[in-house]
Amino acid sequence: MGLSNRAVYSQVLVETATVAWLGATFGMAAIALVLVPLGRLVLKVSLGIPTPLALAIVLGAILVAVGTAALVAWKPVRVRPLEVLRYE
Numbered sequence: 866m867g868l869s870n871r872a873v874y875s876q877v878l879v880e881t882a883t884v885a886w887l888g889a890t891f892g893m894a895a896i897a898l899v900l901v902p903l904g905r906l907v908l909k910v911s912l913g914i915p916t917p918l919a920l921a922i923v924l925g926a927i928l929v930a931v932g933t934a935a936l937v938a939w940k941p942v943r944v945r946p947l948e949v950l951r952y953e
Contacts (some may be wrong), residue, residue, distance in 0.1 A: 878931055885930035898941045906929040 869916075897914055904912030 869895045870882060870942050874938060877934055877942070881934035882927055882931050885927045886923070889926035893919050926941075 893914070897919075900912040900914065904910050
């Protein structure tokens with residue numbers, strides 16, 4: 866209560882971007898931690914991930930998550946709080 870529609874919408878998008886950034890970053894780190902030893906010890910080749918590609922994947926994941934959250938939250942944030950609380 867007390868937040869404007871715009872503030873709620875912004876908060877949803879910021880939280881989604883934060884979670885997507887953390888998930889994508891830790892995911893890319895986990896992939897790198899598995900690929901490098903696997904390539905060196907088992908396959909005897911270099912299986913590194915180029916930094917621009919890793920950054921593009923992380924940014925792409927963030928954009929997809931924020932875009933999806935923006936589409937999903939568009940209508941619900943415009944509903945008046947009293948309408949939502951009426952049926953609780």
